[in-house]
Amino acid sequence: MSTEQRPLSPAPTAEPTTPSPRGSDTTSPRSPGSERLPLRELLLEDLATAKRSDPAARTLVEVALAYPGVHALWGHRVSHALWGRGHKLAARLLSQAVRGLTGIEIHPGARIGRRFFVDHGMGVVIGETAEVGDDCVLFHGVTLGGVSMTRGKRHPTVGDGVMVGAGAKVLGPVDIGPGAKVGANAVVVKDVPAGCVAVGVPASPCPAKPESREADQIVDPTLFI
DSSP states (O other), rough: OOOOOOOOOOOOOOOOOOOOOOOTTTOOOTSSSSGSSOHHHHHHHHHHHHHHOOOOOHHHHHHHHHHHHHHHHHHHHHHHHHHTOOHHHHHHHHHHHHHHHHEEEEETTTTEEEOOOSSSTTTTTETTEEEEEEOEEEEEEOOOSSSOSSSOOOEEEEOTEEEEEETTTEEOOOOOTTTTTTTTTTEOSSOOTTTTTEEETTTTTEOOOGGGGSSSOOOOGGGGG
């Protein structure tokens, strides 16, 4: 019997990882947990969010029947699921049909979080690579758009709890930090830190002031001029 011992193989070493380019992570937490909720609970959450966010809303039935922002969100949830399963054409056709019915255009590739509310809604545009976190509110005329005609990340990333006022344009792959607010008709082309308010053309971020009624979602831009 041979007593020769074979040398032990070296333990495998983990290969170094390199960070993904900005916007290339397809498992971003910005596609938040809408898929984790049963459909019925998700739809009820969308209705409750709209009722809570709009003091004009009276009942969940009224919201379900008369709120285009809710209809656009529900249409997007279906078109986004189709997009993720490779049914690109069907997803685009559905999103265009919803656009015609609601006046709100959300590309099926956009990633929208939970408790998202679009108030009034007419003229809202959300581009393909846009990412929107949880508990965000957009008003009519808002654009989350791009400034480049090349493929890749070219639309904004909006953090949790962000409010974007009527007519505001957020352009390019900029980051809007959690809790930030964008004033009406602002044009944002640079990052906005968390908790700040961006107003003006081009928008300049300012720290939130106590007199801006922090408990309210509405921003008075004159407080920051």
